[in-house]
Amino acid sequence: MRTALLVIYVVVLAVGGLSVYLRSRQSFEYQAARFLARNRCLVAGDLRAPDLRWALATRLPEKSAYVGKYLNREVSPGMIVERENLAARPMLTLSPGVEAYAFLLRESERHWAEILEPGWTVDLCAVDCPLMGAPVLAVDCPSAAAGAVLLQVTSEQKHALAGYHAKQDLKLVVSEVNLGGAR
Amino acid sequence: MLGTIIEKLSSLLSKAALLTSFIPLLAFVMSNGGLLAAVYSPFRVWAAAQGNPESISAGVVLFLVASLIFATLNTRLREVMEGHFWPTKMQGWFIAAQQSRLDALDSRYSQLQKSRFEIPRSTPNKWTERLKAARASKDQNVGAIYEPRGPAALAMRTLVEKRRHGGVIAAAELIRALDLLENELRVARVSPELDRAQQEFLKLIDYARAKNDNEIIICFNERQFNFPGQVINQQLNAPSRVLAPTAMGNVALSIRSYGLSRYGLDIERVWTRLQKVLQGEAFYGILQDAKMQLDFLVSLFWLAGLATAAWLVLLGLFGYSLRLYLMLALAGSLSVWVFYRLALQNYRAFADLMRSAVDLYRLRLLEELHLALPKGSTEEAALWQALQNRMEYGKDIHFSYRRTGP
Numbered sequence: 266m267r268t269a270l271l272v273i274y275v276v277v278l279a280v281g282g283l284s285v286y287l288r289s290r291q292s293f294e295y296q297a298a299r300f301l302a303r304n305r306c307l308v309a310g311d312l313r314a315p316d317l318r319w320a321l322a323t324r325l326p327e328k329s330a331y332v333g334k335y336l337n338r339e340v341s342p343g344m345i346v347e348r349e350n351l352a353a354r355p356m357l358t359l360s361p362g363v364e365a366y367a368f369l370l371r372e373s374e375r376h377w378a379e380i381l382e383p384g385w386t387v388d389l390c391a392v393d394c395p396l397m398g399a400p401v402l403a404v405d406c407p408s409a410a411a412g413a414v415l416l417q418v419t420s421e422q423k424h425a426l427a428g429y430h431a432k433q434d435l436k437l438v439v440s441e442v443n444l445g446g447a448r
Numbered sequence: 449m450l451g452t453i454i455e456k457l458s459s460l461l462s463k464a465a466l467l468t469s470f471i472p473l474l475a476f477v478m479s480n481g482g483l484l485a486a487v488y489s490p491f492r493v494w495a496a497a498q499g500n501p502e503s504i505s506a507g508v509v510l511f512l513v514a515s516l517i518f519a520t521l522n523t524r525l526r527e528v529m530e531g532h533f534w535p536t537k538m539q540g541w542f543i544a545a546q547q548s549r550l551d552a553l554d555s556r557y558s559q560l561q562k563s564r565f566e567i568p569r570s571t572p573n574k575w576t577e578r579l580k581a582a583r584a585s586k587d588q589n590v591g592a593i594y595e596p597r598g599p600a601a602l603a604m605r606t607l608v609e610k611r612r613h614g615g616v617i618a619a620a621e622l623i624r625a626l627d628l629l630e631n632e633l634r635v636a637r638v639s640p641e642l643d644r645a646q647q648e649f650l651k652l653i654d655y656a657r658a659k660n661d662n663e664i665i666i667c668f669n670e671r672q673f674n675f676p677g678q679v680i681n682q683q684l685n686a687p688s689r690v691l692a693p694t695a696m697g698n699v700a701l702s703i704r705s706y707g708l709s710r711y712g713l714d715i716e717r718v719w720t721r722l723q724k725v726l727q728g729e730a731f732y733g734i735l736q737d738a739k740m741q742l743d744f745l746v747s748l749f750w751l752a753g754l755a756t757a758a759w760l761v762l763l764g765l766f767g768y769s770l771r772l773y774l775m776l777a778l779a780g781s782l783s784v785w786v787f788y789r790l791a792l793q794n795y796r797a798f799a800d801l802m803r804s805a806v807d808l809y810r811l812r813l814l815e816e817l818h819l820a821l822p823k824g825s826t827e828e829a830a831l832w833q834a835l836q837n838r839m840e841y842g843k844d845i846h847f848s849y850r851r852t853g854p
Binding site: 266267274278280281282284285286288289291293314317318319320321322323324325 | 488545767768
């Protein structure tokens with residue numbers, strides 16, 4: 266009797282185990298809540314968790330494993346954000362004749378870190394605008410200690426900025442926005 | 449925080465309810481809640497939002513009510529473990545298994561008793577005399593030698609190994625070795641090996657006797673403490689034994705059968721009255737402690753079983769981690785088995801205390817009922833039978849009361 270019960274128990278366990286095993290081969294991943302540009306620093310709101318209402322022990326990583334990391338490719342809304350596409354630093358690929366220019370955000374301008382997206386174009390203006398139509402390459406994460414915006418500039422633009430008389434008064438102005446679709 | 453809550457509640461709950469219901473339930477809720485939070489993120493989010501005092505108060509009150517309800521269920525849960533409320537067919541299957549266990553025990557007991565009568569009780573004895581005589585009568589074949597790999601040496605080696613490992617040596621095994629050794633002593637030249645074998649055999653007789661006697665006691669106690677004894681069926685006037693479907697049920701029955709077979713006292717009928725006699729005695733405290741330990745383990749068994757079953761079903765249906773499933777299957781099953789074995793062990797100790805209570809306090813109960821003490825065991829059995837028939841069935845049986853005081 267005891268053996269029979271034990272056998273039944275083991276069989277039921279094995280059936281359950283097989284069902285769990287088959288399910289465990291599916292993986293749960295976060296999806297992009299909106300268009301995520303290349304070199305964007307991820308924030309929690311960028312990630313949409315999958316439906317976990319009927320799922321136990323899914324091995325879905327914590328969002329903290331993603332937040333603060335830079336995407337090395339763009340992700341369309343609803344697509345999976347894969348961890349292998351994340352990097353600790355933005356990856357810059359500059360074409361010949363252009364270089365990166367770091368524009369440090371003042372304390373009063375830190376909100377730009379939450380607004381700006383790589384791929385947008387900005388102007389730097391004071392009395393006039395020594396830099397116009399510079400593409401944003403990357404933006405420091407909003408949580409970073411010092412915020413900076415990396416801009417793609419030509420040698421001439423860089424030279425113009427270096428010699429600009431009111432450099433400390435330069436302000437950032439968005440000139441073009443890329444929302445992942447039509448501009 | 450938790451310590452304070454437990455301390456406050458311990459003044460509201462009885463010690464028994466605290467130990468047998470509140471603490472096991474608390475451990476159950478905390479461990480399962482923790483596990484659920486670890487594997488189910490919506491629950492984790494919900495639990496994290498429940499930190500306000502109103503939620504905590506509601507939780508504590510709800511938990512207290514649940515633990516009091518659980519305390520009242522403990523007896524029923526133990527009865528289920530004893531085999532009550534089971535479907536008849538299922539009871540039959542399990543009783544058959546219990547009957548096989550009992551038959552095996554009875555058969556072993558009979559074999560041990562048979563060996564007891566066959567193994568000589570003293571030295572020298574007929575076996576040692578046979579060896580001596582065989583050794584003395586060897587002139588014909590002085591050329592033969594005692595083969596260290598021969599059947600006699602092999603049989604001796606087997607028995608020596610059994611002794612070395614603390615095994616039981618049956619009389620039949622000794623007799624077989626005796627026959628072989630006797631033959632060797634008769635035909636072979638006395639060598640140091642043969643001499644040693646003869647000496648060894650004498651030691652084996654002593655060992656087998658002592659071991660056999662010890663096993664008889666163990667076997668008898670196992671039978672006594674784990675199964676009901678035979679009691680006289682009043683209607684049939686024949687011995688009868690009713691088995692329960694589970695080991696725990698049979699331990700419970702052994703308490704009743706002990707009182708019936710020894711004194712004609714049915715503990716189930718007089719227990720409440722006997723409890724009144726026991727109250728105020730130090731022994732009653734010991735009995736209550738044993739009962740509390742038993743109830744505590746019964747609670748743990750059911751809660752562990754419930755949790756394991758629930759988790760295995762939930763993970764089987766919605767789980768994504770095979771490792772967690774296997775860990776729970778293993779740890780859950782193991783804990784249920786361990787709690788059952790511990791509960792059974794405690795039940796045996798509790799049953800022994802109950803039997804002792806019958807031995808020690810039954811005559812005090814008669815005094816409390818103002819009845820004269822019986823002169824002997826036969827009269828006592830008749831008295832209990834008559835008393836139970838009057839108390840339970842209202843049979844018209846006359847009793848003379850013993851006057852107390854001036």
